[in-house]
Amino acid sequence: MSDQKKGISRRRVLKTGLAGIVATGVAPTIITNAYGFTNEPTGSTVKFGFNVPQTGPYAAEGLDELRAQQLAVEHLNGIGDGGMLSTFSSKALKGNGVLGKQVDYVTGDTQTKSDAARAAARSMIEKDGVVMINGGSSSGVAVAVQGLCQEAGIIFMAGLTHSNDTTGKDRKANGFRHFFNAYMSGAALAPVLKTAYGTDRRAYHLTADYTWGWTQQASIQLFTEQIGWETVNNVLTPVGAGDFSSYIAPVLNSGADVLVLNHYGGDMINSLTQAVQFGLRDKQVNGKQFEIVVPLYSELMADGAGANIKGVYGSMNWNWQLSDAGTQAFVKSFGEKYGQPPSNSAQTCYAQVMLYADAVERAGSFNPCAVAEALEGFEFDGLGNGPTLYRAADHQCFKDVLVVKGKENPSNQYDTLEVVEITPRAQVEYAPNHEMFGGDEATLGACNPGA
Amino acid sequence: MDAIILQVLNGLDKGSAYALIALGLTLIFGTLGVVNFAHGALFMLGAFCAVTLQRLLTLSFEQIDPTQKDFLGNPLKVQVPYVDSWFGPDVGAFLIDWSVPIAILFAIPIMLIIGVVMERGLIKHFYRRPHAEQILVTFGLAIVMQEIVRLFFGANPIQTGAPGVFTGSFDFGVLIGFGPNAIIYPYWRMVYFLFAVVVIGAVFAFLQFTTFGMVVRAGMADRETVGLLGINIDRRFTIMFGIAAAVAGIAGVMYTPILAPNYHMGMDFLVLSFVVVVVGGMGSLPGAVLAGFLLGILQSFASMNEVKSMIPGIDQVIIYLVAIIILLTRPRGLMGRKGVMEE
Numbered sequence: 001m002s003d004q005k006k007g008i009s010r011r012r013v014l015k016t017g018l019a020g021i022v023a024t025g026v027a028p029t030i031i032t033n034a035y036g037f038t039n040e041p042t043g044s045t046v047k048f049g050f051n052v053p054q055t056g057p058y059a060a061e062g063l064d065e066l067r068a069q070q071l072a073v074e075h076l077n078g079i080g081d082g083g084m085l086s087t088f089s090s091k092a093l094k095g096n097g098v099l100g101k102q103v104d105y106v107t108g109d110t111q112t113k114s115d116a117a118r119a120a121a122r123s124m125i126e127k128d129g130v131v132m133i134n135g136g137s138s139s140g141v142a143v144a145v146q147g148l149c150q151e152a153g154i155i156f157m158a159g160l161t162h163s164n165d166t167t168g169k170d171r172k173a174n175g176f177r178h179f180f181n182a183y184m185s186g187a188a189l190a191p192v193l194k195t196a197y198g199t200d201r202r203a204y205h206l207t208a209d210y211t212w213g214w215t216q217q218a219s220i221q222l223f224t225e226q227i228g229w230e231t232v233n234n235v236l237t238p239v240g241a242g243d244f245s246s247y248i249a250p251v252l253n254s255g256a257d258v259l260v261l262n263h264y265g266g267d268m269i270n271s272l273t274q275a276v277q278f279g280l281r282d283k284q285v286n287g288k289q290f291e292i293v294v295p296l297y298s299e300l301m302a303d304g305a306g307a308n309i310k311g312v313y314g315s316m317n318w319n320w321q322l323s324d325a326g327t328q329a330f331v332k333s334f335g336e337k338y339g340q341p342p343s344n345s346a347q348t349c350y351a352q353v354m355l356y357a358d359a360v361e362r363a364g365s366f367n368p369c370a371v372a373e374a375l376e377g378f379e380f381d382g383l384g385n386g387p388t389l390y391r392a393a394d395h396q397c398f399k400d401v402l403v404v405k406g407k408e409n410p411s412n413q414y415d416t417l418e419v420v421e422i423t424p425r426a427q428v429e430y431a432p433n434h435e436m437f438g439g440d441e442a443t444l445g446a447c448n449p450g451a
Numbered sequence: 452m453d454a455i456i457l458q459v460l461n462g463l464d465k466g467s468a469y470a471l472i473a474l475g476l477t478l479i480f481g482t483l484g485v486v487n488f489a490h491g492a493l494f495m496l497g498a499f500c501a502v503t504l505q506r507l508l509t510l511s512f513e514q515i516d517p518t519q520k521d522f523l524g525n526p527l528k529v530q531v532p533y534v535d536s537w538f539g540p541d542v543g544a545f546l547i548d549w550s551v552p553i554a555i556l557f558a559i560p561i562m563l564i565i566g567v568v569m570e571r572g573l574i575k576h577f578y579r580r581p582h583a584e585q586i587l588v589t590f591g592l593a594i595v596m597q598e599i600v601r602l603f604f605g606a607n608p609i610q611t612g613a614p615g616v617f618t619g620s621f622d623f624g625v626l627i628g629f630g631p632n633a634i635i636y637p638y639w640r641m642v643y644f645l646f647a648v649v650v651i652g653a654v655f656a657f658l659q660f661t662t663f664g665m666v667v668r669a670g671m672a673d674r675e676t677v678g679l680l681g682i683n684i685d686r687r688f689t690i691m692f693g694i695a696a697a698v699a700g701i702a703g704v705m706y707t708p709i710l711a712p713n714y715h716m717g718m719d720f721l722v723l724s725f726v727v728v729v730v731g732g733m734g735s736l737p738g739a740v741l742a743g744f745l746l747g748i749l750q751s752f753a754s755m756n757e758v759k760s761m762i763p764g765i766d767q768v769i770i771y772l773v774a775i776i777i778l779l780t781r782p783r784g785l786m787g788r789k790g791v792m793e794e
Contacts, residue, residue, distance in 0.1 A: 055601070055715070059606030060606045060607035061609070066515045135625075233756065238616075242719050243709070243710055244467075245464075245640075246458065246465075246754035248456045249454075249461055253453060253633065266711075269607070269711055270710060271710060273610065277619075277620065277639070277640075277708075277709075278635055278637055279619060279620035282619070283632065283635075288697055302605060304607045304609075321522075331522065332721040335522060335627045336523070410520070414521065415522070440661075
């Protein structure tokens with residue numbers, strides 16, 4: 001009996017199969033390859049992907065990143081007051097979209113997990129046809145998504161990722177980071193800690209057990225030992241542990257007089273609160289007042305930790321209380337839209353979206369290799385961080401770093417941190433082949449346009 | 452030695468939370484035969500009862516202070532709590548300071564209602580369905596609950612402090628003959644342990660010494676016979692579901708100063724509490740309590756640096772490792788009854 005007699009011809013099978021391929025989204029991949037690069041926009045819109053943690057221990061940061069990304073899209077499309085478009089030193093963007101195309105976006109939830117983040121990013125690339133992914137909050141996620149973007153041939157504009165590895169041993173030609181890193185935190189913090197707490201200190205580290213925690217701990221240890229501190233112990237703790245009391249209790253009898261919390265987001269809020277509950281900040285050890293240091297701060301963490309944060313030192317990429325024109329324009333836009341000042345994770349995402357769009361305009365193309373070329377070695381100002389360089393060798397931004405302290409007497413609910421020092425860029429710079437960044441073996445590789 | 456005592460103390464407060472959640476879980480399983488994977492979410496809802504009450508007590512009206520500026524440079528709007536203006540600043544400050552213990556009174560009726568509505572509205576339709584389906588539906592319900600909480604309260608942990616008199620810590624070491632500063636322990640964790648002991652004692656006393664409890668225990672042993680005596684056992688089991696929900700709820704309320712509540716805290720406790728129930732023995736109330744404290748203390752010990760240096764990562768797997776060993780040697784758990792889940 002032939003297929004013809006059953007009413008199913010080979011031609012029909014082929015037609016149905018082809019329709020199925022188109023309908024299930026395999027088609028974009030095939031069509032893509034007919035052009036020069038992945039997801040080349042052909043209509044009147046271009047789509048960005050915002051991949052942030054909307055659930056999990058870093059969700060509060062992720063949701064703030066998303067607010068900033070949505071605001072950036074509005075400003076690119078000419079909606080609202082334009083934010084930092086007016087203060088940005090590059091004048092390529094006009095508020096009429098990017099290369100004449102209106103910007104659209106899709107969002108994904110990384111769940112602060114690398115596999116979930118990659119799945120969300122893959123869906124954005126293959127189904128939604130995004131040309132760029134911006135996001136992060138968790139360096140583990142950023143490194144994983146950056147690798148995926150490199151393979152797929154689209155640009156990854158990292159959001160909140162602070163591990164040295166993101167632009168160190170795991171750097172990629174298609175990936176760019178505006179946020180500062182753990183090495184810079186150590187370089188900026190150590191001199192301030194030396195002035196505040198002296199050179200004869202014994203530090204105990206509690207460290208989030210993944211790439212960010214490891215590199216931050218190593219960086220802080222390096223710089224604090226350079227000022228004479230001794231490292232008593234380093235204990236790795238799981239991300240999202242919730243109750244850190246069993247890790248904090250041994251600190252009491254360790255002989256340490258400083259606790260360094262290499263934790264972030266909800267984990268930092270819990271570990272700091274519990275450290276205070278165990279009376280660490282009231283203790284006298286080795287004849288000195290016991291101190292706590294949180295090397296990486298965020299306004300949202302400071303808000304969550306409440307009064308426990310008072311007097312605790314840390315570092316930041318940016319703070320809404322800075323007085324430059326870019327910061328003021330951004331805080332005004334963000335504050336009027338959302339009723340609260342932006343966090344430094346929000347600012348870095350906003351800046352990254354602007355920097356990508358600007359690079360596309362200057363390159364005259366969405367081709368990721370042309371965009372990468374436009375970003376490499378790009379010097380700019382007016383985005384809130386002062387004069388900044390996107391270094392070509394590792395795609396890391398170099399700019400001033402803020403050392404901050406929990407404010408003793410806040411004047412309002414957002415006035416939680418005070419900037420105690422703006423560390424100049426020269427003090428936090430390092431060679432692209434620095435051993436903490438993968439040494440000579442770390443390379444960007446070749447740009448992948450995805451064709 | 453002082454480090455060991457400190458970890459035992461640490462394990463007691465963690466174990467208290469496990470025991471209270473596991474007690475409710477096993478109570479529901481013993482009465483209704485339902486494996487309730489939404490029980491961790493009830494613990495979380497209890498914690499958010501404390502957050503809600505704190506927010507209600509700090510509900511404020513705005514007063515413009517022209518001498519200060521907000522973050523946009525506008526005159527600062529100062530928030531003055533209504534309770535301050537109604538009862539005076541002293542009483543207002545006292546109510547806000549004691550919002551967590553007061554929240555127990557607030558949480559009990561709310562959690563009872565949530566429990567009864569949950570049982571009547573959803574769970575009862577799954578009595579005769581396989582356990583796998585019960586787990587799926589209750590797990591789904593837990594996800595719905597936590598997403599609703601995230602919608603209203605956001606994703607960040609919310610600080611909910613203990614009353615001022617219980618903040619800080621005390622030198623437990625001095626009380627038992629150690630030198631000063633050897634064993635420092637927060638006041639509130641000790642309060643939580645004592646609270647857990649009282650609640651567990653109250654639940655056992657209720658089941659042991661009241662007519663209602665006697666009927667429930669009879670129903671747990673032989674539901675059909677109790678029904679044939681003309682007793683509406685279903686109604687009593689529904690009330691027990693409500694009581695189990697209230698126990699989880701008040702456990703969550705009192706835990707808020709220890710762990711700042713967030714929307715997914717229930718999930719963190721649920722899995723461990725389920726293991727506690729299995730280790731204690733399905734349907735055994737004393738088993739759940741014993742296993743709760745035992746696993747809490749073991750988990751604390753496994754976090755000691757000396758232990759972790761010998762077996763890296765042991766703190767992450769200790770509970771499951773102990774569960775495997777106990778189930779291999781005592782398949783019904785520590786105090787499990789014959790015939791439960793063995794059909």
